[in-house]
Amino acid sequence: MTIRNPYFDTDEPPRIDALAIAAHPDDVEQTCGGTLIRLAEQGYRTGVLDLTAGDMGTRGTPELRIEESEAAGGLMLLKWRGNLRLPDARLENTLAARMTLATELRRLQPRLLILPYWEARHPDHAKASELGYEAAFLAGLRKLDQYTEPHRPRKILYASQYANVPPSLVVDITSQFDRRMEALLAYRSQYGAQQEGSDLFPGEGEIRERLATVARFYGNLIGVKYGEPFVVKEPVAVEDVMQLGPRSI
Numbered sequence: 001m002t003i004r005n006p007y008f009d010t011d012e013p014p015r016i017d018a019l020a021i022a023a024h025p026d027d028v029e030q031t032c033g034g035t036l037i038r039l040a041e042q043g044y045r046t047g048v049l050d051l052t053a054g055d056m057g058t059r060g061t062p063e064l065r066i067e068e069s070e071a072a073g074g075l076m077l078l079k080w081r082g083n084l085r086l087p088d089a090r091l092e093n094t095l096a097a098r099m100t101l102a103t104e105l106r107r108l109q110p111r112l113l114i115l116p117y118w119e120a121r122h123p124d125h126a127k128a129s130e131l132g133y134e135a136a137f138l139a140g141l142r143k144l145d146q147y148t149e150p151h152r153p154r155k156i157l158y159a160s161q162y163a164n165v166p167p168s169l170v171v172d173i174t175s176q177f178d179r180r181m182e183a184l185l186a187y188r189s190q191y192g193a194q195q196e197g198s199d200l201f202p203g204e205g206e207i208r209e210r211l212a213t214v215a216r217f218y219g220n221l222i223g224v225k226y227g228e229p230f231v232v233k234e235p236v237a238v239e240d241v242m243q244l245g246p247r248s249i
């Protein structure tokens with residue numbers, strides 16, 4: 001079911017430190033790609049699981065979207081990227097979807113899970129958030145199935161860039177911003193110059209400006225150039241309050 005990337009290391013189940021789950025290919029490139037790149041640069045093994053292949057999209061085909069998502073994954077230094085090919089624009093939190101996702105989580109064993117923020121204009125984004133959380137819970141149940149070991153991610157971050165909510169934390173992606181932008185522009189069927197859907201899709205120049213402005217806004221909140229916002233449901237634990245950033249006054 002899962003489509004494997006050419007740069008995927010082996011046929012063995014990959015062990016991933018941090019996994020981002022998203023509704024559509026090109027979501028993570030806009031919401032948490034900079035953080036994934038930064039994690040990879042820090043030596044962590046990162047992965048992305050897209051739930052749909054954008055089969056209802058105005059432009060391109062699901063096959064093309066997956067091909068483009070693999071190229072984008074390479075640019076984001078991912079160790080693995082998969083796609084569950086669930087139905088786009090009508091994603092549902094069904095038992096079958098939860099079980100499939102729980103099995104993937106047991107196989108990949110991520111310690112950190114990045115999900116979309118739970119409220120969203122696009123129903124798929126909200127559903128992906130709900131599905132991811134419930135699958136993460138199921139994945140920890142010993143009796144779920146006899147073939148895979150129980151596993152539950154230690155921490156869940158909600159990527160909140162699509163939602164206009166105050167972040168719990170902002171990751172400095174100043175050094176990763178250009179690479180993240182190139183990853184997004186790897187979706188040439190979506191963002192390349194073309195006639196079809198040109199009333200719906202902004203051109204490349206507009207995309208660059210828009211993403212830079214948003215990343216600049218969040219970066220500014222923590223005193224850096226570019227940032228990516230996240231919400232966590234728990235308070236943030238701090239080892240050393242003397243190191244706490246950003247500056248207050």
Ligand SMILES: [Zn+2]
Binds near residue numbers: 023024
């Ligand atoms: Zn999306």
